[in-house]
Amino acid sequence: MARPLLGHLDPEFLSMMDEVRDMLRRTFKTANETTFAVSGTGSAGMEAALVNLLEPGDIAVVGIAGVFGERMAEVARRCGAQVREVRAEWGTPIEPARIVPHLDGAKVLAFVHAETSTGTRQPVEPLASLGRDAGAMIVVDAVTSLAGIPVETDAWGVDVCYSGTQKCLSVPPGLAPITFSPRAVEAIAARRSPVQSWYLDVSLLTRYWGSERVYHHTAPISMLLGLHEGLRLVLEEGLETRWARHERLGAVLAKELDALGFEQFAQDGFRLPQLQAVRLPGGRDADALRRELLDRFDVEVGGGLGPLAGTAWRIGLMGESCHEDAIEFLLDAIREVLG
Amino acid sequence: MARPLLGHLDPEFLSMMDEVRDMLRRTFKTANETTFAVSGTGSAGMEAALVNLLEPGDIAVVGIAGVFGERMAEVARRCGAQVREVRAEWGTPIEPARIVPHLDGAKVLAFVHAETSTGTRQPVEPLASLGRDAGAMIVVDAVTSLAGIPVETDAWGVDVCYSGTQKCLSVPPGLAPITFSPRAVEAIAARRSPVQSWYLDVSLLTRYWGSERVYHHTAPISMLLGLHEGLRLVLEEGLETRWARHERLGAVLAKELDALGFEQFAQDGFRLPQLQAVRLPGGRDADALRRELLDRFDVEVGGGLGPLAGTAWRIGLMGESCHEDAIEFLLDAIREVLG
Numbered sequence: 001m002a003r004p005l006l007g008h009l010d011p012e013f014l015s016m017m018d019e020v021r022d023m024l025r026r027t028f029k030t031a032n033e034t035t036f037a038v039s040g041t042g043s044a045g046m047e048a049a050l051v052n053l054l055e056p057g058d059i060a061v062v063g064i065a066g067v068f069g070e071r072m073a074e075v076a077r078r079c080g081a082q083v084r085e086v087r088a089e090w091g092t093p094i095e096p097a098r099i100v101p102h103l104d105g106a107k108v109l110a111f112v113h114a115e116t117s118t119g120t121r122q123p124v125e126p127l128a129s130l131g132r133d134a135g136a137m138i139v140v141d142a143v144t145s146l147a148g149i150p151v152e153t154d155a156w157g158v159d160v161c162y163s164g165t166q167k168c169l170s171v172p173p174g175l176a177p178i179t180f181s182p183r184a185v186e187a188i189a190a191r192r193s194p195v196q197s198w199y200l201d202v203s204l205l206t207r208y209w210g211s212e213r214v215y216h217h218t219a220p221i222s223m224l225l226g227l228h229e230g231l232r233l234v235l236e237e238g239l240e241t242r243w244a245r246h247e248r249l250g251a252v253l254a255k256e257l258d259a260l261g262f263e264q265f266a267q268d269g270f271r272l273p274q275l276q277a278v279r280l281p282g283g284r285d286a287d288a289l290r291r292e293l294l295d296r297f298d299v300e301v302g303g304g305l306g307p308l309a310g311t312a313w314r315i316g317l318m319g320e321s322c323h324e325d326a327i328e329f330l331l332d333a334i335r336e337v338l339g
Numbered sequence: 340m341a342r343p344l345l346g347h348l349d350p351e352f353l354s355m356m357d358e359v360r361d362m363l364r365r366t367f368k369t370a371n372e373t374t375f376a377v378s379g380t381g382s383a384g385m386e387a388a389l390v391n392l393l394e395p396g397d398i399a400v401v402g403i404a405g406v407f408g409e410r411m412a413e414v415a416r417r418c419g420a421q422v423r424e425v426r427a428e429w430g431t432p433i434e435p436a437r438i439v440p441h442l443d444g445a446k447v448l449a450f451v452h453a454e455t456s457t458g459t460r461q462p463v464e465p466l467a468s469l470g471r472d473a474g475a476m477i478v479v480d481a482v483t484s485l486a487g488i489p490v491e492t493d494a495w496g497v498d499v500c501y502s503g504t505q506k507c508l509s510v511p512p513g514l515a516p517i518t519f520s521p522r523a524v525e526a527i528a529a530r531r532s533p534v535q536s537w538y539l540d541v542s543l544l545t546r547y548w549g550s551e552r553v554y555h556h557t558a559p560i561s562m563l564l565g566l567h568e569g570l571r572l573v574l575e576e577g578l579e580t581r582w583a584r585h586e587r588l589g590a591v592l593a594k595e596l597d598a599l600g601f602e603q604f605a606q607d608g609f610r611l612p613q614l615q616a617v618r619l620p621g622g623r624d625a626d627a628l629r630r631e632l633l634d635r636f637d638v639e640v641g642g643g644l645g646p647l648a649g650t651a652w653r654i655g656l657m658g659e660s661c662h663e664d665a666i667e668f669l670l671d672a673i674r675e676v677l678g
Contacts, residue, residue: 001561002341005511007639039513040379040538043556047538075537166557172344174378174513174559196535198414199379199386215644217382218505220513222340223562300346305554 001172001226008219016228017219021209023231027146027169027239028161028179030153036209037227038176038200039220042143042164045176047075048200049139049160052180052188053108056080061102061136063094063111063127066118067305068141072110079196081108090307091118091277092267096126103134107187110138114145116167117305119277119314120266121149125156132157137184143167146177147234148246148274148318159184165223168246168274170319171230174223234319246273246322253317253327260334265312274322276315277308281338286311289337297333340511340565347558355567356558360548362570366485366508366578367500367518369492375548376566377515377539378559381482381503384515386414387539388478388499391519391527392447395419400441400475402426402433402450402466405457406644407480411449418535420447429646430457430616431606435465442473446526449477453484455506456644458616458653459605460488464495471496476523482506485516486573487585487613487657498523504562507585507613509658510569513562573658585612585661592656592666599673604651613661615654616647620677625650628676636672 006013024035038048050072054060060076063069065088076083084102088094094111103109109131113124128138137159142151146161148168153161159181166173180188180202188195188202195201199217207214234242250273254264261281264271280286286303287310293299304312317327345352364374377387389411393399399415402408404427415422423441427433433450442448448470452463467477476498481490485500487507492500498520505512519527519541527534527541534540538556546553573581589612593603600620603610619625625642626649632638643651656666 008512010639040383041556041559044379044538047536078533078535078537172561173347173557174562194417196417197386198417199383217380218512220380222511223513300349
């Protein structure tokens with residue numbers, strides 16, 4: 001990202017963008033032509049997914065079991081959609097059977113793969129399969145999952161999948177990788193009304209990212225150089241190797257936290273290795289100790305959100321930070337602050 | 340931007356953000372509390388300005404004399420506004436008197452200060468004054484003007500002013516500085532409907548940028564570090580000194596281009612020093628020679644847009660690139676490719 005800038009229509013920059021698209025396809029496990037990076041953070045990816053698919057009056061079924069599911073519902077409502085919320089308790093996945101009664105007439109079924117607020121993994125394929133059977137487009141938030149645990153966009157039948165750069169891709173925040181299936185692209189082409197966001201209108205964006213190279217907005221050049229390098233490192237390691245690394249080291253961390261008396265919040269069997277939401281032993285003050293970790297050891301863990309506020313930490317073990325020595329350093333620091 | 344990352348809620352990062360806000364206020368020449376950077380490029384700033392102020396059915400008067408005026412009208416339409424377009428010939432400013440008949444009942448008067456597609460300066464104060472007299476909010480696009488020529492947000496009575504980082508601020512593209520007057524904030528608080536964009540909802544964004552620090556989306560940390568340094572350099576030089584530098588060196592470039600037979604496109608008296616749209620001498624092929632400049636001398640000039648396509652260049656002389664030696668290097672290269 002410290003490289004000198006190139007113009008956003010410079011041939012050298014454009015060929016770098018082609019490589020980014022190609023590497024994103026491999027990372028998302030998709031053949032989708034319409035694969036690129038939105039010029040905003042993960043939440044801009046969420047908005048881009050929903051704002052392009054939904055028109056006023058459309059029905060969107062949204063699975064909610066944490067902050068980011070809530071956000072999807074809110075964004076869908078702001079698109080003028082009728083939102084049917086299917087809620088599960090925080091820390092548990094949404095059971096596929098509970099989705100079915102809500103799918104009639106739905107244009108979109110949207111849910112979060114890896115809920116960052118709870119450390120819970122939502123199995124994608126069963127929900128996606130039911131949604132597609134009912135004729136809905138499947139929108140999946142893979143902000144915290146992409147390049148950390150398996151994401152199989154095409155094999156799972158996902159129509160729109162988006163992520164962020166600052167989680168398991170280990171790139172600074174600022175871009176939202178996104179991919180649209182041909183079915184989604186057709187649905188967007190058949191809209192009755194213009195997409196309410198000009199900035200996020202995928203039909204305009206793909207004219208820049210595609211071979212036409214029609215100017216839309218100035219691309220965030222340095223961010224894209226950072227993403228290019230991040231994706232190169234992901235694919236150099238190999239997705240399967242990277243998934244296995246997160247799985248293995250996540251288990252190591254979980255075991256050690258358990259021994260220290262921490263309690264995992266997410267339901268057993270649905271825990272994310274790369275984001276562990278844990279209640280502190282003995283009802284200790286989570287925020288005070290979190291601050292102490294930062295001040296004394298320069299280690300940052302996330303605070304609890306919603307029902308977890310003040311009582312839990314969310315520990316990220318993502319991408320470059322998912323290494324033995326980082327875990328050891330963290331555990332030593334935790335032992336110190338717990339006293 | 341190559342600095343190691345801080346968390347987006349890390350106290351050290353938050354105090355850096357306070358400094359960014361303070362420096363933005365000084366650069367925009369405003370006391371507006373609601374001053375921050377949108378996590379997207381200049382076009383996201385445009386969308387943030389309009390999407391927060393406009394509700395379906397509102398009347399927006401938009402001045403159009405180039406690509407970016409057209410874009411403002413398009414974005415306003417996508418907010419559901421009734422758009423009244425006031426057009427001037429490309430290369431000329433909009434005469435204040437022509438706005439007046441359209442202002443009745445208008446909620447917003449929006450126009451571009453420095454039209455990047457034509458190199459034309461629109462005097463802001465006369466339009467803003469008429470608009471405010473008629474009760475409209477004044478929205479000004481200062482993407483190419485901020486920190487290059489005088490921008491006086493408060494003195495001119497501008498309600499929402501936005502910019503981009505990659506023009507006269509000399510920071511990579513990726514953020515859109517923006518400021519909202521107290522009047523604009525009140526109007527937003529009085530909306531009947533939610534802002535259609537969750538990502539750009541200023542009421543949510545200011546809860547993160549303000550003292551509450553409520554999490555909204557993950558800030559693009561590295562970009563903000565870059566903006567911090569860019570603003571620091573702007574204020575170290577001093578705004579008046581910087582404006583004078585652009586004015587003086589812009590005149591040098593204009594005189595030399597004239598001597599080489601180039602023809603300025605913008606009307607005399609309304610030309611931007613920092614962005615000069617010029618037709619090539621003798622009807623030479625603008626795009627072929629532009630490519631030659633890039634390939635042989637690694638110098639990029641912009642192509643002509645709209646009526647200027649294929650026949651003109653747009654030469655940027657902004658921020659760090661606005662220096663004697665850059666002008667000399669460019670002129671030498673131009674003499675070579677013209678042969």
